[in-house]
Amino acid sequence: MKTIKFSCLLSLISLGLLFSCKTVSQWEGQGPIQIIETTDQPITFQTKQKFEAGEGVYFSNELEGARLNGVKRINDTLIQVTILPENQPINPSPWYGFKLWSKESNEFWIQFTYGGIGFHRYFPKFSRDGVNFVNVDSTDFFLPETDERRPELGFLKVRSSPDSLWIAAQDRMGTAHVQQWKEDLLQKEFVSKITIGKSKEGRTLEVLKIGEADDKEMLMVISMQHPPELTGFLAMQAFIEELVKDSPQARKFRRKYNLYVMPQMNPDGVANGHWRHNLGGIDLNRDWVNFNQPETKALSDFMDNKVKETGGKFVFAADFHSTWEDIFYTNNEELEGNFPGLIPKVIKKSSKRIPDYVPNIRPNEGNQRSVTSNSYFFFVHQAESMTFEVGDNTPREIIQMKGQYLAEELMKILNKKKWN
Ligand SMILES: [Zn+2]
Incomplete structure (x- = not known):
């Protein structure tokens, strides 16, 4: 069994959230394959757009490989992003990718949510040029404790500026x-x-x-x-x-x-x-x-x-x-x-x-x-x-x-x- 440890952060207090941190047990492998229908099923395309998050902060999914379905400001220091799948049923392993910027330099938290369909799987990567991505600092990301084997939320601290900041689930986007x-x-x-x-x-x-x-x-x-x-x-x-x-x-x-x-x-x-x-x-x-x-x-x-x-x-x-x-x-x-x-x-x-x-x-x-x-x-x-x-x-x-x-x-x- 592989485990990933997430350290607790004082910064949690600034979010006003009462989650504690823990060691998360991870999934061990694939179960039996089931034969399923493979004729076309309808999918929902995301609306490609710029999202206004208030206080001069903007998000966008207008780039190849992006996935971002909604942005909502929760409070001064917390913005919720919603990531939804193309259709269901689906393996609950969400890909995400988007860019953000702000009129002035700003520091806030992003709360990843998956519409109750997915679990947070990918450790976030960031890029300042949209091409070269690196892991975010481990102290800037945490998964809250839940009753589930895997958490449905993730929290990421970001520092925005007028220059674009790309955030993605892996370190390459698009084809x-x-x-x-x-x-x-x-x-x-x-x-x-x-x-x-x-x-x-x-x-x-x-x-x-x-x-x-x-x-x-x-x-x-x-x-x-x-x-x-x-x-x-x-x-x-x-x-x-x-x-x-x-x-x-x-x-x-x-x-x-x-x-x-x-x-x-x-x-x-x-x-x-x-x-x-x-x-x-x-x-x-x-x-x-x-x-x-x-x-x-x-x-x-x-x-x-x-x-x-x-x-x-x-x-x-x-x-x-x-x-x-x-x-x-x-x-x-x-x-x-x-x-x-x-x-x-x-x-x-x-x-x-x-x-x-x-x-x-x-x-x-x-x-x-x-x-x-x-x-x-x-x-x-x-x-x-x-x-x-x-x-x-x-x-x-x-x-x-x-x-x-x-x-x-x-x-x-x-x-x-x-x-x-
Ligand atoms: Zn696969």
């Missing part, structure tokens, strides 16, 4: 950083771009191809089915960056294998600041049986066609996510795909290189196909597959190490493998 990373990769001669479809809001759905092989043995990597899950994206990034290096290992790998990567499965969700769903109001990671949504449909068609056209096969697949702590969800080890034992071996070998780290591996106990990407990869393509959940607050250097070591150990094993 631009992903586009930039893809452009950087495309500078390499062995990387190319394949358009596989369009999202509801007209965004291009793209897969990058990495490698110079013949498509007989292929790999698939995806991330950000769930918009706020930046740490999963960062681990995926570190993983891919190892495979595109100019090292003997990586060069050999790219001669032998082609890897396809879709770094941002849900660009509409990210652009609209969604908590979890796409513009069809659906959790994409529940749509890998029915394929009702453009994103899952496009990627599964791409993979199915690839196999048909080339007669090749997918030997490995990974889907990167984020949650409270680092967890590997793997398939039932008694079931055999295209390279039995590959995933446990790669996880164990890469984890051993990190001092004092025992990986949390959760093999699926069932042997039936389910609605997730991991299950589609394994049951439809027999690709050895895993979902890697990365902790929201896992230190960035650890995320980097894990992504890199996974790629290195994977390449070592795959480079040695002789295929018929």
Whole structure:
């Protein structure tokens, strides 16, 4: 059980609030997957606007990736912000993002509220330029004690000025950083771009191809089915960056294998600041049986066609996510795909290189196909597959190490493998 401690603050008194602070127990992992309807559900768009909070303080959600649904002044030193989901039912993990400024320099508290639907999940980050974000000072943020396992409110002290201050749940907002990373990769001669479809809001759905092989043995990597899950994206990034290096290992790998990567499965969700769903109001990671949504449909068609056209096969697949702590969800080890034992071996070998780290591996106990990407990869393509959940607050250097070591150990094993 992972715990996060929040220190008590004298500043509480200034809020006139009687909450005390405590150690908050955190959620331990995902329960059984339920098959749910994945045809379009209505979503509520947030009204993009400037919010007046009184005393010369303003908030805005008029930027890509923002989420802010309401602003209300409670007293001289406290402003309540309301953050609502795109639709319900939904996993209660709210993304938030907005900017604020004031006519004169000012200091006040923001109270995060989630309409009784969500719990405060993300430790706030701030930015003075909208691009470079850092964690707020731990003494400026606290979660009050509640009877629930997780608190529904969060309190953040801010210092405003006429210059904009950005506040967000993770340290990147919007889709631009992903586009930039893809452009950087495309500078390499062995990387190319394949358009596989369009999202509801007209965004291009793209897969990058990495490698110079013949498509007989292929790999698939995806991330950000769930918009706020930046740490999963960062681990995926570190993983891919190892495979595109100019090292003997990586060069050999790219001669032998082609890897396809879709770094941002849900660009509409990210652009609209969604908590979890796409513009069809659906959790994409529940749509890998029915394929009702453009994103899952496009990627599964791409993979199915690839196999048909080339007669090749997918030997490995990974889907990167984020949650409270680092967890590997793997398939039932008694079931055999295209390279039995590959995933446990790669996880164990890469984890051993990190001092004092025992990986949390959760093999699926069932042997039936389910609605997730991991299950589609394994049951439809027999690709050895895993979902890697990365902790929201896992230190960035650890995320980097894990992504890199996974790629290195994977390449070592795959480079040695002789295929018929
Ligand atoms: Zn996720």
